[in-house]
Amino acid sequence: MVVFRAATPSDSEGIASLHVTSWQQNYRGAFSDMFLDAEALIERRLVWQARLNDNEPEQFISVAENEGAIVGFVYAYLNHSPEYGTLLDNPHVSSDMKGAGIGKNLMALVAKEADERYPHSGLYLWVLEQNEMAQNFYAHLNGKKIETVSGNDIGDRTILKSRYFWSDMKALLTKVK
Template sequence: MVEFRPADAGDAEQVAGLHADSWRRHYRGAFADAFLDGELVAERVGVWSKRLGDPEGTATIVAEIDGEFVGFVHVMFDLDPVWGSLVDNLHVDHRQQRGGIGRQLLARAARAVVEQARGDAMYLWVLEQNVAAQQFYIAVGAKHVETAPVAPPGGDPARLNGEPNGFRMAWPDAASFGSA
């Protein structure tokens, strides 16, 4: 059975490890290999230690099965005046994908937006190459509303076409999340 709880500063290493693993699996070719194969975990630990140490204006929810960390979602409230709150990260352990954990984490993020943000809209960015994630977001009611270049950390300077494209996926009303 999956259990969900708010993340705290002590979760930074596990969050960072899952985040790095997900990037290595899904963003090769968009992010520089040197970045993905280098000190990515340490860099992510620094990011997540800061985020979880000072969570004002955000919510981070972790998922666990039998005490084992299997996923998390991080939402930043009211980041954009048009699109609302940013689901900045959603990652599920690759061994647990397609089991409903991602949907449940997003539902909890949507609930946090409704309860804590000024507006009910939420959105996220997904890289164009991550087709499986795009299909998942559409299945849970998101609409692809914009395409724009994304400057990834460790962007690959050898890319002939410059920055990878990101798709903005949006839910105008987080209260109706998953009803599509």
């Protein structure tokens, strides 16, 4: 049975490992093979150790666990932008567990937290422009694609990324329930 819970510092290895596997499966070509296959795990371990050991109250990190293994995770930074609200960065679900409602549940946990703490604020995320599968998922949840820009803040190459935005947390909550 899949259980959803708040992440703890001891989850850093499990989350980093799933994150890199997901990047290898979905971001091939956007990041170099050298980065994906040799460097990303070290980089992601550092990112997740820092996030999970930081007592920053605006961070919200949840995992989905199945038989002791992390099969999904989501990170959010509440009220990150005065214009767009909470930053979602981003749901990833194990490839063998896709389509079972885990991604939607992770979105629901973030939307609930954001709605409780910042009810008049929105939610946004960045998705690689090449990641059509994820963009279709966000569009299915009524996210609005509002801009596409280039950036080099993730991976090892300059990538094109699109911003998806939900202006109304209650509408998103209804959609993901």
